[in-house]
Amino acid sequence: MKTYYVYILECSDKSYYTGFTSKLQARVIEHQTGKYPDSYTHNRRPIKLVFHAEFTNPNQAIESEKQIKKWSRAKKEALINNAFENLPNLSKKKFKD
Structure with a gap:
């Protein structure tokens, strides 16, 4: 069974990049080496892998990537930081008084 990954990279400017791949190590190396000059991470190197999750269903992985990108x-x-208990509160909309 093939494995798919959703990953988050921390860039040198402290921004985060979220992606999807079936070859995590190879994809991280592509980001690190700047293989794609037009990519978000190219001018934000060095990058560091700070999170990844594994999926066996590619559609679930893609949906997860899309969701995280909006966060x-x-x-x-x-x-x-594996602070999963904080995720629901961070989803709540803040209203001005």
Whole structure:
């Protein structure tokens, strides 16, 4: 059974990049070496892999990637730090008084 990965990279400017692949190590090396000059990470190297999750269903992995890309920085950091209990509160909309 093939394995798919959703991953988060921390870039040199402290931004996060979220991606999807079936070959995690090879893909991280591509980011590190700047294989694609037009990519988000190319001018933000060096990068560091800070999170990854494994999936056996590619559609679930793609949906997870899309969901994480929409998350706030705080929510991504909770995921990276395994603070799963914080995720629901970070999803709540803040209303001004």
